[in-house]
Amino acid sequence: MITIGLLYGLIAIGKLDMTLNNVAKDSRLEVVQMSVFVSSDDNANELRDIEGASVGYLESDNAADQVMSVIDGTVATEVQYKAYNNILFMADALLNGTERAIIMNSAYVDIISDQDGYEDFSDRIRELYTYSAEIQVEVRGDVTDVDSTEEKYFLSSDEDTFVIYISGIDMWGAVNARSRSDVNILAIVNMKTGHIQLVNTPRDYYVYLPNQGANDKLTHAGLYGVESSEAAIENLYGINIDYYVRMNFSGFEAIIDTLGGIDVYSEYDFTVDPIKHYTVGYNHVSGLEALAFARERHAFAAGDVQRGINQMEVIKAVINKMTSPSILAKYGEILDEVADCVMTDIPSNVIYDLVKYKLSNDVTWTIDSYTVTGTGKHTTTYSMPGTTCYVMIPNDQDVENAKSLIESVLDEE
Structure with missing residues (x-):
């Protein structure tokens, strides 16, 4: 949704085609x-220093084979590989010296550190080597929920309405790197009526992952690619997501700083040390301050639910800023930031049509927000077999309310 607001002014400065391609x-x-x-x-300082050692890896991790090939081509004495089906068992094996090294997705470090008794895990390990394994994302078809007979509704080809999945991954650096998706917000857009409905789904929501055939926390779906996150949300709400927009921490900060900051509304007084104290009402924030506002959860009794509400407030603030006349002169600078920190599958011709529609129609936007809630418990998950994780069991009525809101916006005339 950040990119939609940004693109409204592109035609006027002649940079649309270049930007959409980037x-x-x-x-x-x-x-x-x-x-x-x-x-x-x-x-050990380099891969050759672990020659002849025992190295653990997750047998469910297909990308581990690529790293093994690099190791085998580097060491003089071959290493012994041991497969694990439990990531905590593998972590323990490294910490107690059973394994000299382990191979895993870097995103798992934070997941392990979230478990009781492993809070200092990141301090007890060191990254020896990193390999970027490229994964080609398959084009998705319609999602089928094998566990449900509930009728789904899908969008027509009406270009005036569409659903965008906004994913915020919990890392700096490359925006196409697979990692946990800590922001999971749907933007249901009706161009004709100027209505945008934001629906937040908490990161810990315990949902069915159709692509994996099992239940997990929604945030963990991001480890298997944006298409897995999309499929899980489609299955939860019985909808079809038309497009996604993905952003990481560094992109989030850069865009807001380029905008000159935003005015975000806070329901609470709270402090994120050492960054900023936020007061009830509107707060003018920089990129770093907006990121701290959007990530904080420990200051609130509602925890992750309130964090989702704050994230939607940030999106509202960005849309309001990007659609203001004062920003038009800075679009060129903003575009330079967007090209490297936003990833989307929205075709350029679709965005072009949307921009033309906006420029030729006097639309006043109404932005509403809603978040689903649930009940916390500890249970097993697909990504962490053999142990239990904190999850949020969905509130069925909240999910039904979200479905009704989505359908209502899509049906508006």
Whole structure:
């Protein structure tokens, strides 16, 4: 949705075609940051230093084979590989010296650190080598929920209405790197009526992942690619997502700083040390301050639910700023930031038509927001077999309310 607001002024300055090509480039190519980790006190400095050692890997991780090939081509004495089906068992094996090194997706470090008893895991290990494994994303078909007979509704070809999935991944760097998706917001847009409905789904929501055939936290779906996150949300709400927009921390900060900051509304007084104290009402924030506002959850009794509400407030603020006349002169500078930090599968011709529609129609936008909630519990997940994780069990009535809101906006005339 950030990019939709940004693109409204592009035709006027003649940069539309170039920008659309840059923003949508490589939208079918994702990267898994695979790393070889050793304990923090290990004296290894490069891959050849672990020759002849025992190295653990997750047997469910297909990208591990690519790292093994690199290791085998580097060491003089071959290493012994051991497959694990439990990531915590593998982490323990590294920490207690059973394994000299382990191979895993770098995103798993934070997941392990979230578990009780592993809070200092990142301090006890060290990254020895990193390999970027490229994954070609397959074009998705209609999602089928094998566990449900509930009738789904899908969008028609009406170009005036569409659904965008906004994914915010929990890392800096390459926006196409697979990682946990900590922001999961649907933007249901009706161009004809000027109505945007934002629907937030908490990161810990316990949902069915159709592509994996099992249940997990929604945030973990991002580890398997944006298409897995889309499929899970489509299945939850019984909808078809038309497009996605994906952004990481560095992109988020850069765009807001280029805008000159935004005015975001806060329901609470709270402080994120050492960044900023936020007061009830509107707060003018920089990119870093907006990121801190959008990520904070420990300051609130509602935790992740309130974080989702704050994230939607940030999106509202960005849309309001980007559609204001004062920003038009800065579009060229903003575009330079967007090209490297936003990933989307929206075709350029579709965006072009949307921009033309906006420029030729006097639309006043109404932006509403809604978040679903649930009940916390510990249970098993697809990505962390053999252990339990904190999850949020969906509130069925909230989900039904979200479905009604989505359908209502799509049906508006």
